[in-house]
Amino acid sequence: MSSQDFFQNRLIPIEDLPAVESSDFIPIDSRYARVQYLSNSLYFLLIFVVISIFVVVQLGFFSWITYAIVLLWLLLYLVSLWFARVSATKKSYLLRWHDISYREGVFFRSWITIPFSRVQHCEIIKGLIDNLFGLVELRIFTAGGSSSDIVIPGLTPDIAFRLKEQIISKVIDHDEEE
Amino acid sequence: MTKKSELLWYESHTRQAPVAILMIIFNVLKSLIRTWWPFILILIFRSDFIRPETVKWWVGVITFIVILISVWRYFRFYFFLSEDKLHVFKGVFTRVKLDIPFDRIQSITFEQNIIHQLFKVARVKVDTAGSSSEEFEFAALDLKKADQLRAFILSRKTSNIADDVTEQKTSGRLLLNLEISDLLKVGISQNHFRTTGIVVAFLLGLRDRIKEALGDRYLNEFDSLTEQLFENIVVYGLGLFITILILSFFGTLIYSVLKYYDFKLWKSKDGYRMESGLFNRREQAARDQKIQIVRWVNNPLRDIFSITQLRFFQASSGSGSSKTSISVPGLPQTLMKDILRYYFGRNIGNIGANEYGIDRSFLIRRSLYLVLVPAIILLSVGIITQTFSWWYFSVFWLVAGFFYQFHLHRKWRYYLQEDGVLTVSGVVERVHKALLLRKVQGVQIKQSPYQWRNGLATVIFHSASGDLQIPYIRMDLALRIKNYTLYKVESSRQKWM
Structure with missing residues (x-):
C-alpha cells in the first residue's frame, strides 16, 4: 500500500485522525x-x-x-x-510515517511537528563539546526563515545518521510523487 | 538561426551599460556617507581641522578617488551565461566569482529611476532562494539586453517554467489601476500615529547621536532648543504632537503618491503582476503558488473609503522580507472577495463560518503584566517622589490599558475552514491574515507555565513566508487543529511553493 492511499477518504471524523499526542516520544541521549x-x-x-x-x-x-x-x-x-x-530530560523527538516532532521546554514548552514533504534539507553538526561526549546535533531545515527549523541536540552519531537517512528518503519519496 | 549571432553577446564576457558608472559613483558615495557621517559632521561643524582654503583640494582629491574606484569597479564587473548558470565576476579589492544556477533563480525584477529612464537602461535584481550573499543586482543594463537576459534564463530553467514575468505581461486582466484621487485616500488612511511615534523616537535618538558625533557643547544647544520647544509642556506638547501629526500626514501623502503613482495590478492565469512609481518605476510579479500568506489591514478611515491595504507574502530566504512581498495599497474592499477566491481556489461564500474567539485568560494575563504591574510601578514612583503627575499617569495607564486589552481580547477572531485558517486581530487597525493549510510547513504548540497549568496553548502555523498565530485556546482544541492541519498537509498532493 503506497502512502498515497492513506488519506483517500476525505470525510474522516476528526477524532479518528492519527493523533500526535498519543504516540510515544523518544528522549535524547542522557549524556546531553x-x-x-x-x-x-x-x-x-x-x-x-x-x-x-x-x-x-x-x-x-x-x-x-x-x-x-x-x-x-x-x-x-x-x-x-x-x-x-x-x-535535557524534556527534550524528545518522535518520528512518524509522514512527519517528525520535537518537544522541549521546562517552563515554556514547545512542541513542533514538520511534515517530511516540507523539509528542505538536513545536516548533522558535531559541536566541540558534543564531540567530547560522542554526541551530535541533527538540524532539519524548512524553506523561508528559521522559525520553523528543528534542531535536535544530544543524539548519538548512529541514531542521527539513521534519522537523517530516513528523513531524506521520505523527502525524496514526496518529491517523486509530485 | 540567423538571429543567433546577434544573441550571442551574453555568451562572451559582457559589462554593464556605461551609464552604470554613474550609479556606481552614487552607490560609493552613499556607502561612504553611511560609514563616515559622524566624521563628516565633525568636519562641517568643527572646521578648525581643515582650513577653508584647503577644502576645495580635499573635495577634489576625494572626488577623484571615488570616481577612480567607481570606474575600476565598473571594469571589474562582467558576466556571461553558460548552458545552465549565470557567471558573475566582480570586486576591486576582494574579487568575487559567482556561479548561479538558473534553477536557483527565483525572480528577476527590473527597476527604473529617472536616470535609468533617460538612458533606456534598467536596474536588474536577481533573487535566489539561498542566502542573501548570493543575491546581487546589475546597476544598469541596456533594456533590450536585460529583456534578452531574462528571457534566456527563464527559458533555461528546468523547474518553475511558468515563473515568467514576460509571459504574464501579455496575458492577464487589469485588476486595479490607482489614480491620484485613490492615492489621496491611501495617503490619508495610513497610520499617522505610528509615524508620529517614529518621528518622536527619532528626535529622542538624535540627541544621543549628536552627543556621539559632536560632543557635549552642541548637546547643550540641542537641549536648550528642545527646552524651548517643550517649555510649558502642557500647552506646547499637544501643539508639537499635532504639528508632527500634520507633517507626517502630508509626508505620507507625498510618499504614497511618489511610490504608488499609476499603480497597476494584473491578474493572470497563475499569478499577479504589479507596476508602480513616479520617479522609480518598479515591477514585481508573484505566482499564486509562491504566495504563502495573504494579509490585509483595515482601519476606520479605510472603512469610510471602503479600501484596504493588501500584501502578498511570497516564499523567501528571509521570512517576510519586503523584497519578496507585494504590497497593494488602496484595494477596494469589494475586490478582496476575488483575491481570496484566487488564493483559496474556490468560492469563499462561507468564509465567515466557524468563527471562534480566544480564551478569557488572554485578557486576564495581559491586563496583569502589561497594565496592572506597570501601573503599580508608576504609582510607587509617585508615592516615593511625592509627585502627583505620576499618580495621574498611573490611573490613566490603568484605565486606557485595560480598555485596550479588553477590546483586543473581545475582537480577536479566528476562522477554521476546511482548507485554511484566518485570523483577525487589532482594536483600531484590524489585521487580517489568511493561510491555506497546505502551505503550512510546520505546526507548533507553545505553552507558558500559566498556559499549561490551565490547559491552554498557543498554536503557531509556520509557512515559508512567516507565521500565523492563534493565542490562548484550549489545549484539546489546539491538538485537534494541529492534527487536522498535519493531516491536510501530509495528504495534499498539490504544489505549495
Missing part, C-alpha cells in the same frame, strides 16, 4: 546533560574570572558585597546545573 554541565561550567568560570578581577581591583576580599556576589554566583551556577539536567 553532561554537555550542558560542561558548557555551563565554562560559562560560569568566565563570569567568575570577571568577578575575581572586579573583586581584586575594586572591592577587596573581605567586603560583605564580595560575599554576596560570590554567593549569588554559586546559587545561579547550581540553578543552571539543575536546569541543564531537567531541560
Whole structure:
C-alpha cells in the first residue's frame, strides 16, 4: 500500500485522525546533560574570572558585597546545573510515517511537528563539546526563515545518521510523487 | 538561426551599460556617507581641522578617488551565461566569482529611476532562494539586453517554467489601476500615529547621536532648543504632537503618491503582476503558488473609503522580507472577495463560518503584566517622589490599558475552514491574515507555565513566508487543529511553493 492511499477518504471524523499526542516520544541521549554541565561550567568560570578581577581591583576580599556576589554566583551556577539536567530530560523527538516532532521546554514548552514533504534539507553538526561526549546535533531545515527549523541536540552519531537517512528518503519519496 | 549571432553577446564576457558608472559613483558615495557621517559632521561643524582654503583640494582629491574606484569597479564587473548558470565576476579589492544556477533563480525584477529612464537602461535584481550573499543586482543594463537576459534564463530553467514575468505581461486582466484621487485616500488612511511615534523616537535618538558625533557643547544647544520647544509642556506638547501629526500626514501623502503613482495590478492565469512609481518605476510579479500568506489591514478611515491595504507574502530566504512581498495599497474592499477566491481556489461564500474567539485568560494575563504591574510601578514612583503627575499617569495607564486589552481580547477572531485558517486581530487597525493549510510547513504548540497549568496553548502555523498565530485556546482544541492541519498537509498532493 503506497502512502498515497492513506488519506483517500476525505470525510474522516476528526477524532479518528492519527493523533500526535498519543504516540510515544523518544528522549535524547542522557549524556546531553553532561554537555550542558560542561558548557555551563565554562560559562560560569568566565563570569567568575570577571568577578575575581572586579573583586581584586575594586572591592577587596573581605567586603560583605564580595560575599554576596560570590554567593549569588554559586546559587545561579547550581540553578543552571539543575536546569541543564531537567531541560535535557524534556527534550524528545518522535518520528512518524509522514512527519517528525520535537518537544522541549521546562517552563515554556514547545512542541513542533514538520511534515517530511516540507523539509528542505538536513545536516548533522558535531559541536566541540558534543564531540567530547560522542554526541551530535541533527538540524532539519524548512524553506523561508528559521522559525520553523528543528534542531535536535544530544543524539548519538548512529541514531542521527539513521534519522537523517530516513528523513531524506521520505523527502525524496514526496518529491517523486509530485 | 540567423538571429543567433546577434544573441550571442551574453555568451562572451559582457559589462554593464556605461551609464552604470554613474550609479556606481552614487552607490560609493552613499556607502561612504553611511560609514563616515559622524566624521563628516565633525568636519562641517568643527572646521578648525581643515582650513577653508584647503577644502576645495580635499573635495577634489576625494572626488577623484571615488570616481577612480567607481570606474575600476565598473571594469571589474562582467558576466556571461553558460548552458545552465549565470557567471558573475566582480570586486576591486576582494574579487568575487559567482556561479548561479538558473534553477536557483527565483525572480528577476527590473527597476527604473529617472536616470535609468533617460538612458533606456534598467536596474536588474536577481533573487535566489539561498542566502542573501548570493543575491546581487546589475546597476544598469541596456533594456533590450536585460529583456534578452531574462528571457534566456527563464527559458533555461528546468523547474518553475511558468515563473515568467514576460509571459504574464501579455496575458492577464487589469485588476486595479490607482489614480491620484485613490492615492489621496491611501495617503490619508495610513497610520499617522505610528509615524508620529517614529518621528518622536527619532528626535529622542538624535540627541544621543549628536552627543556621539559632536560632543557635549552642541548637546547643550540641542537641549536648550528642545527646552524651548517643550517649555510649558502642557500647552506646547499637544501643539508639537499635532504639528508632527500634520507633517507626517502630508509626508505620507507625498510618499504614497511618489511610490504608488499609476499603480497597476494584473491578474493572470497563475499569478499577479504589479507596476508602480513616479520617479522609480518598479515591477514585481508573484505566482499564486509562491504566495504563502495573504494579509490585509483595515482601519476606520479605510472603512469610510471602503479600501484596504493588501500584501502578498511570497516564499523567501528571509521570512517576510519586503523584497519578496507585494504590497497593494488602496484595494477596494469589494475586490478582496476575488483575491481570496484566487488564493483559496474556490468560492469563499462561507468564509465567515466557524468563527471562534480566544480564551478569557488572554485578557486576564495581559491586563496583569502589561497594565496592572506597570501601573503599580508608576504609582510607587509617585508615592516615593511625592509627585502627583505620576499618580495621574498611573490611573490613566490603568484605565486606557485595560480598555485596550479588553477590546483586543473581545475582537480577536479566528476562522477554521476546511482548507485554511484566518485570523483577525487589532482594536483600531484590524489585521487580517489568511493561510491555506497546505502551505503550512510546520505546526507548533507553545505553552507558558500559566498556559499549561490551565490547559491552554498557543498554536503557531509556520509557512515559508512567516507565521500565523492563534493565542490562548484550549489545549484539546489546539491538538485537534494541529492534527487536522498535519493531516491536510501530509495528504495534499498539490504544489505549495
